[in-house]
Amino acid sequence: MAGNHPGVPGLGDAPFSAGGRRSARPGPGREVDDDELSAAEEDVHGRALVLASVARDARLNQKFLLLITLSAAIATLGLLQSSTAVVIGAMLVSPLLGPIMGVGFGLATLESNLIKRSLVTMAAGMAVAIIVAMFIIWLSPIRDVTPELRARTQPTLLDLGVAVVGGIAGVYAIMRKLSGVMVGVAIATALVPPLSTIGFGLATGRFDFAVGAALLFLTNTLAIAFAATIIARINKFGPSLTPQHTAMQVMGIIVTLGILSIPLALTLNSLAGEVRARSVVQTELRSLLGESDRVDSLNVRMERDAIAVDGVVLVDRYAAKLDTELAAKIRGELDRAARVSIVQLRQQTNAAVQVEEQLNRRLATLEQREEDSRAILAGLTVGELVPRDRVLIDSQARRVIVQRDREAEGEQVAAAIDRIMAAVQTGYPRWLIQNGSLTAAEEPEETAPAEASATE
Known part of the structure; x- marks a missing residue:
C-alpha cells in the first residue's frame, strides 16, 4: 500500500495513461513515459515469442522423425557416392538445429523443461539417423571408404570455430526471423552426415570412423548450443538470473569447450x-628424379613416430638407391624415421611410342576391313539370289569374287544380281567386287556391269 513506504509511491498511486499503462514507474525521482514502457514491453514480448518458437522447434513429433529419417537416408547415399551436392541436400533437410537451439536457450534461461525436451528430441534424432544409416549400408553392395566419409572422421579446432560462428549466426537468424540465414547455418554446421558416418563405422566394423564422426558431431552440437547460450544472455534472456548463475554458465562453457579442444588440437x-611431411617428400623426391621423370602416384601417411611413403614413378633409368636416399633425406628434414617404398617403371621412348601407334593403326585398319567384309557379304546375299557359299572374300586384298553360272541363273536373275553387285560396289569403292565362274573361282572372268575399278 502507499502508506507503507514513505517517499516511494505505491502501485495505487501511479497514474495511468489513456491506454491503461502507468506513465510513471515506482522509484524515487524518476519518471518513465509511455514510449519507454512500450519499448520495454515489446522487448519482453519479443523474447517470449522467440522462446516459444525455439520450444516449438524442439518438440519430438512425427514431422521431426520423418525429416530426420529422410535426411539420414540422403546423407548416407551421398557419402557412399562421395557426392558433395547430395550431402549438402541432407544438411538442409535435417531438423536437428531445433533441439540444439533449444538446449542453448534452455541453458541461457535455466529452463529445465526446455532442456529436457530438447535433449530427448536430439537423442531420438541421433538414434534414428544412426539406425537408418546402418540399414542402408547393410543393404548397399558398395561399402568403400569415400573422401566424403573420410572428411568427417578427423575434426579439428577449425571445425569448432565453424560451429561457434554458425551457432551465433543461427541465434541471430532466429531472433530476427531470417529463414534464409538458417539455410547457410545448416550447411556450415553439418549435423546429420557425421551421424551417417557413425552408422557406416558401426555397420562395417570401422570403429575409428565411428569415434571420429562422433567427436565431430559432439563438437558441432556443443559449439552451437553454447553459442546460442551466450548470444541469448547478451540479448537479456533470463533476466531473473543472478551474477552467480551467469558466472556458473560462463565457467561451464569454458571448461567444456576447453576439454573438447584437446583432441581437436591434437588432430x-x-x-x-602430414601436410608438411607430404610437402617435404614431394620436394626431396623431385630432387632425386631426372628432368624427364615424373611421379605417377604418391601416398604419405603418419604411422606413430614414423613416416610411411609409397608411390609409383616413371623413369628413364632405374635408380637402385632411390628408396634409401629418399628415406635419408626425409630423416634429415623432419627428424623422424621413414619407411619408403617407391616402384619405378620405365618410361616409353619416342620410338616405342611410334611403334605402338603404328600397331594401333594397323589393328584399326584390320578391324575396319573385317567390318566391311561382313557388310559386303550381307549386301550381296540379300534376297538369297546369291548363296553365301558362292561369295569369296579376301579382306587383306579387299577383293570379293562372286561365283556365278549365268546360264543357269537366267536373264532376269542375272540382271538382278548384276544390279546388287553394282550397288554394293558403289557403297564400298575401295573394294574390288568381281564375277567368277564355278569352276575357276580364283580367276575372275568379268566385272559387274556398274563396277568401278577401285584400288587403295
Missing part, C-alpha cells in the same frame, strides 16, 4: 604434420 597438429 589439427597431426594433420598439419
Whole structure:
C-alpha cells in the first residue's frame, strides 16, 4: 500500500495513461513515459515469442522423425557416392538445429523443461539417423571408404570455430526471423552426415570412423548450443538470473569447450604434420628424379613416430638407391624415421611410342576391313539370289569374287544380281567386287556391269 513506504509511491498511486499503462514507474525521482514502457514491453514480448518458437522447434513429433529419417537416408547415399551436392541436400533437410537451439536457450534461461525436451528430441534424432544409416549400408553392395566419409572422421579446432560462428549466426537468424540465414547455418554446421558416418563405422566394423564422426558431431552440437547460450544472455534472456548463475554458465562453457579442444588440437597438429611431411617428400623426391621423370602416384601417411611413403614413378633409368636416399633425406628434414617404398617403371621412348601407334593403326585398319567384309557379304546375299557359299572374300586384298553360272541363273536373275553387285560396289569403292565362274573361282572372268575399278 502507499502508506507503507514513505517517499516511494505505491502501485495505487501511479497514474495511468489513456491506454491503461502507468506513465510513471515506482522509484524515487524518476519518471518513465509511455514510449519507454512500450519499448520495454515489446522487448519482453519479443523474447517470449522467440522462446516459444525455439520450444516449438524442439518438440519430438512425427514431422521431426520423418525429416530426420529422410535426411539420414540422403546423407548416407551421398557419402557412399562421395557426392558433395547430395550431402549438402541432407544438411538442409535435417531438423536437428531445433533441439540444439533449444538446449542453448534452455541453458541461457535455466529452463529445465526446455532442456529436457530438447535433449530427448536430439537423442531420438541421433538414434534414428544412426539406425537408418546402418540399414542402408547393410543393404548397399558398395561399402568403400569415400573422401566424403573420410572428411568427417578427423575434426579439428577449425571445425569448432565453424560451429561457434554458425551457432551465433543461427541465434541471430532466429531472433530476427531470417529463414534464409538458417539455410547457410545448416550447411556450415553439418549435423546429420557425421551421424551417417557413425552408422557406416558401426555397420562395417570401422570403429575409428565411428569415434571420429562422433567427436565431430559432439563438437558441432556443443559449439552451437553454447553459442546460442551466450548470444541469448547478451540479448537479456533470463533476466531473473543472478551474477552467480551467469558466472556458473560462463565457467561451464569454458571448461567444456576447453576439454573438447584437446583432441581437436591434437588432430589439427597431426594433420598439419602430414601436410608438411607430404610437402617435404614431394620436394626431396623431385630432387632425386631426372628432368624427364615424373611421379605417377604418391601416398604419405603418419604411422606413430614414423613416416610411411609409397608411390609409383616413371623413369628413364632405374635408380637402385632411390628408396634409401629418399628415406635419408626425409630423416634429415623432419627428424623422424621413414619407411619408403617407391616402384619405378620405365618410361616409353619416342620410338616405342611410334611403334605402338603404328600397331594401333594397323589393328584399326584390320578391324575396319573385317567390318566391311561382313557388310559386303550381307549386301550381296540379300534376297538369297546369291548363296553365301558362292561369295569369296579376301579382306587383306579387299577383293570379293562372286561365283556365278549365268546360264543357269537366267536373264532376269542375272540382271538382278548384276544390279546388287553394282550397288554394293558403289557403297564400298575401295573394294574390288568381281564375277567368277564355278569352276575357276580364283580367276575372275568379268566385272559387274556398274563396277568401278577401285584400288587403295
